[in-house]
Amino acid sequence: MRQGLSKYSIVMNFGVTVVSNIAVGAFLGYYIDKWTVKNHVVFVIFVLLGVASGLYNGFKYLLKEADKYDRHDKKDAEKHNDSRRD
Amino acid sequence: MKLSLDRKTKVLLVVFLLIYIVVGVLNAIYLSKQSMGEAFKNVANRWVVKLPFGKGIFSRINPLTIFMTWAVMLVVILIAYRFKNPKLIPDRKQSALESLMEFVYQMVEDAIPDQRFVRPTFYIACTLFVFIVFCNILGGAIPGVSIEANAQGNIEKIHLFSDTWFSPTADINTNAFLAVFVFLISQVFAIKSKGFKAWAKTWFEPIPFMFPMNVIGELSKPISHSLRLFGNIAGGALLTYLLAYMAKYLFLPVILWGFFGLFVGVIQALVFTVLAIAYISSALS
Numbered sequence: 001m002r003q004g005l006s007k008y009s010i011v012m013n014f015g016v017t018v019v020s021n022i023a024v025g026a027f028l029g030y031y032i033d034k035w036t037v038k039n040h041v042v043f044v045i046f047v048l049l050g051v052a053s054g055l056y057n058g059f060k061y062l063l064k065e066a067d068k069y070d071r072h073d074k075k076d077a078e079k080h081n082d083s084r085r086d
Numbered sequence: 087m088k089l090s091l092d093r094k095t096k097v098l099l100v101v102f103l104l105i106y107i108v109v110g111v112l113n114a115i116y117l118s119k120q121s122m123g124e125a126f127k128n129v130a131n132r133w134v135v136k137l138p139f140g141k142g143i144f145s146r147i148n149p150l151t152i153f154m155t156w157a158v159m160l161v162v163i164l165i166a167y168r169f170k171n172p173k174l175i176p177d178r179k180q181s182a183l184e185s186l187m188e189f190v191y192q193m194v195e196d197a198i199p200d201q202r203f204v205r206p207t208f209y210i211a212c213t214l215f216v217f218i219v220f221c222n223i224l225g226g227a228i229p230g231v232s233i234e235a236n237a238q239g240n241i242e243k244i245h246l247f248s249d250t251w252f253s254p255t256a257d258i259n260t261n262a263f264l265a266v267f268v269f270l271i272s273q274v275f276a277i278k279s280k281g282f283k284a285w286a287k288t289w290f291e292p293i294p295f296m297f298p299m300n301v302i303g304e305l306s307k308p309i310s311h312s313l314r315l316f317g318n319i320a321g322g323a324l325l326t327y328l329l330a331y332m333a334k335y336l337f338l339p340v341i342l343w344g345f346f347g348l349f350v351g352v353i354q355a356l357v358f359t360v361l362a363i364a365y366i367s368s369a370l371s
Contacts, residue, residue: 009357016314017310020313021306023309024305049302052299056296
């Protein structure tokens with residue numbers, strides 16, 4: 001039960017990370033654009049930065065979770081071997 | 087399963103059930119007089135009061151949020167005061183609290199790499215969890231007083247026990263405050279733990295070119311953190327209201343409140359706490 005829920009939450013977290021990064025990029029870009037140059041170049045650049053940072057952070061998160069699962073599996077396997085030896 | 091209850095508990099349960107049924111029947115009679123369009127006309131409007139100072143969105147507050155926040159704080163403080171002197175042999179309530187705290191402490195100890203910050207993080211995480219659990223359960227599972235406002239934010243009607251209490255976490259301001267607080271605390275802990283220079287260097291990793299992406303990534307954490315809780319609780323409260331109207335309050339609500347109030351409320355409080363711990367630990371490592 002707990003394993004299944006946490007797998008689901010990984011997918012959710014990845015999506016939320018990507019979307020919120022893009023939102024923050026767009027927000028920052030809009031206001032920096034409004035206060036400085038007032039053409040929409042800065043806004044577009046920041047949206048693209050947001051997309052890039054969303055994918056970067058999302059995949060960083062996914063890799064971290066995969067690492068955690070690997071370590072968990074290894075620990076389980078060791079435990080299994082120990083019990084067999086006994 | 088055989089239940090063994092003493093006399094006092096039985097009387098309390100019977101009185102509670104009687105009040106529940108009487109309130110339910112009265113509400114069913116009252117609600118069936120309204121048409122559906124009238125009942126759902128003001129769904130999801132909030133009571134808004136304009137402050138004399140400030141401008142734009144910073145001059146508007148929802149007084150219900152403030153009342154409920156203070157009420158929940160008062161309840162939590164009273165509970166804390168009651169357990170100020172823990173007994174050596176714990177009774178039932180104390181051991182429930184202790185096991186909850188031990189659960190949170192285990193999570194914190196596993197996640198935080200720096201030993202000096204285990205206890206401060208534990209205090210923050212536990213406080214967040216208790217506060218949010220109280221708010222969510224109040225907003226999702228307990229019928230109480232709530233206020234119906236029109237689109238301009240004026241009071242239209244005061245509901246007595248035909249809707250749940252208004253949950254402070256169903257207001258984005260509370261959640262945004264909590265998330266920003268966790269964000270600031272994690273940065274302060276990181277500066278204290280690593281020193282200013284090493285902390286500043288983490289923004290330029292793995293290469294200096296990544297600085298804007300790191301900034302956007304860090305700033306997006308409080309947003310996703312707060313919106314997740316807000317969406318779940320506000321949506322749950324709305325669904326409970328709509329479905330309770332359709333089921334005329336009496337027949338289905340235990341399932342509804344059990345799911346949207348208790349289950350989702352506790353899960354979301356736990357998710358908020360776990361994410362707070364994860365953000366603090368990722369800032370520390």
